[in-house]
Amino acid sequence: MAQSLREKVISAAVKYVADNGPDGLSFRQIAADAGVSHQAPYHHFGHRSAIFNEIALEGFKKFAADMGAPARDDEDSEICVRLCERYVAFAIANKGHFRVMFRADLCHLHESPETQKAADDAFATLLAAVSEMVGDSASIDEIRVQATAMWSLAHGLATLIIDGPLEKKIGRVSDRRALVRSVAQRAADGLRRA
Amino acid sequence: MAQSLREKVISAAVKYVADNGPDGLSFRQIAADAGVSHQAPYHHFGHRSAIFNEIALEGFKKFAADMGAPARDDEDSEICVRLCERYVAFAIANKGHFRVMFRADLCHLHESPETQKAADDAFATLLAAVSEMVGDSASIDEIRVQATAMWSLAHGLATLIIDGPLEKKIGRVSDRRALVRSVAQRAADGLRRA
DNA sequence: TGCCACGACTTGACACTATCAAGTTTTGCG
DNA sequence: CGCAAAACTTGATAGTGTCAAGTCGTGGCA
Numbered sequence: 537m538a539q540s541l542r543e544k545v546i547s548a549a550v551k552y553v554a555d556n557g558p559d560g561l562s563f564r565q566i567a568a569d570a571g572v573s574h575q576a577p578y579h580h581f582g583h584r585s586a587i588f589n590e591i592a593l594e595g596f597k598k599f600a601a602d603m604g605a606p607a608r609d610d611e612d613s614e615i616c617v618r619l620c621e622r623y624v625a626f627a628i629a630n631k632g633h634f635r636v637m638f639r640a641d642l643c644h645l646h647e648s649p650e651t652q653k654a655a656d657d658a659f660a661t662l663l664a665a666v667s668e669m670v671g672d673s674a675s676i677d678e679i680r681v682q683a684t685a686m687w688s689l690a691h692g693l694a695t696l697i698i699d700g701p702l703e704k705k706i707g708r709v710s711d712r713r714a715l716v717r718s719v720a721q722r723a724a725d726g727l728r729r730a
Numbered sequence: 731m732a733q734s735l736r737e738k739v740i741s742a743a744v745k746y747v748a749d750n751g752p753d754g755l756s757f758r759q760i761a762a763d764a765g766v767s768h769q770a771p772y773h774h775f776g777h778r779s780a781i782f783n784e785i786a787l788e789g790f791k792k793f794a795a796d797m798g799a800p801a802r803d804d805e806d807s808e809i810c811v812r813l814c815e816r817y818v819a820f821a822i823a824n825k826g827h828f829r830v831m832f833r834a835d836l837c838h839l840h841e842s843p844e845t846q847k848a849a850d851d852a853f854a855t856l857l858a859a860v861s862e863m864v865g866d867s868a869s870i871d872e873i874r875v876q877a878t879a880m881w882s883l884a885h886g887l888a889t890l891i892i893d894g895p896l897e898k899k900i901g902r903v904s905d906r907r908a909l910v911r912s913v914a915q916r917a918a919d920g921l922r923r924a
Numbered sequence: 925t926g927c928c929a930c931g932a933c934t935t936g937a938c939a940c941t942a943t944c945a946a947g948t949t950t951t952g953c954g
Numbered sequence: 955c956g957c958a959a960a961a962c963t964t965g966a967t968a969g970t971g972t973c974a975a976g977t978c979g980t981g982g983c984a
Contacts, residue, residue, distance in 0.1 A: 556835060562941065564941065574964095659895065689883045696832065701853065723883070756970065759970090769972085772971085773933065
């Protein structure tokens with residue numbers, strides 16, 4: 537409960553981004569909502585855009601945890617399908633984080649080695665999952681290509697659902713799940729036969 | 731040459747978005763650069779965010795034209811690969827447009843039926859190309875699933891290259907082309923065997 | 925020709941924003 | 955206790971979107 541101002545600011549920003557996108561985010565408004573002076577947040581973040589690094593950091597940590605977790609019973613047995621479903625589920629459940637994480641124009645990763653490392657870790661988790669999928673026989677280049685394919689597919693699906701035109705086309709959750717599963721299944725067929 | 735103020739403003743905005751992302755785009759700055767008063771652009775666009783609709787409109791038109799064009803000799807004969815390559819090429823060559831087109835939080839399509847229509851047309855073009863790919867035998871649902879898969883793959887690849895972590899990993903153009911082709915080829919294998 | 929309505933643009937104002945530069949309060953700790 | 959550093963406030967400045975009025979030029983019509 538006893539949330540520090542720093543935490544309050546981050547979670548308020550995440551909520552704003554989830555609801556309205558990152559563009560109009562106002563430090564002063566957040567400060568006012570938190571009942572502190574307009575300058576208080578700057579003590580924790582230096583400048584406005586630094587908060588995006590912080591959001592991305594949180595996001596990448598949770599993302600890696602989600603993607604790397606052992607398979608549950610209620611999940612698809614096919615790894616590729618499972619990864620896609622988790623990817624999309626993460627994006628929807630953490631819209632505020634997701635919208636920031638992959639935006640190089642928002643998070644200046646070079647300014648925050650910690651966020652950079654979290655991003656690298658997340659990619660490594662993905663790579664590990666994919667190499668499990670294709671088996672040990674494949675070359676490192678082959679794994680890289682397949683990881684990129686898997687990643688692109690899941691990422692495209694997630695962004696098109698969250699920000700793009702797919703949002704309206706598949707409003708119902710059941711529709712979305714079925715679509716994601718179908719799409720991932722097709723891709724899995726293509727990838728497995730390396 | 732005799733560019734109207736309206737055209738000047740749009741192209742300046744597109745350039746800004748390509749270089750810096752959409753966030754800090756300033757109407758006043760654009761007006762100053764064009765040598766007009768700070769209020770002049772408002773005469774053409776009403777409010778700031780309306781310009782994103784205009785950028786998206788331009789983008790969707792060019793996008794549909796690019797994706798729907800007949801195959802050239804120097805392109806891959808596999809439709810799926812060709813579409814992916816064109817998609818990524820469009821995104822890179824029209825970064826300023828692409829960064830706006832699929833952002834529902836930026837373009838309020840409901841305010842601009844014309845842009846909405848252009849977006850629908852673009853999707854229809856994609857759908858037509860995919861149905862050519864899977865053949866006449868497939869059901870409409872199957873085509874839809876495959877179109878979504880194709881679209882997601884290409885879109886994910888493009889956004890990860892433009893805004894995300896793939897940008898640094900594949901700096902050289904030759905690397906990028908090879909990667910896009912490999913990835914698309916794997917996906918094509920999966921999709922063709924409907 | 926005169927005039928006048930309308931589009932294109934300007935000027936001025938207002939509330940809002942990020943951010944610099946100081947202050948003041950709070951808090952942890954020797 | 956005392957004090958230093960962290961946490962926060964107050965004030966000012968420059969830049970922003972946008973409302974509300976102007977001004978200016980041009981085409982069309984009596």
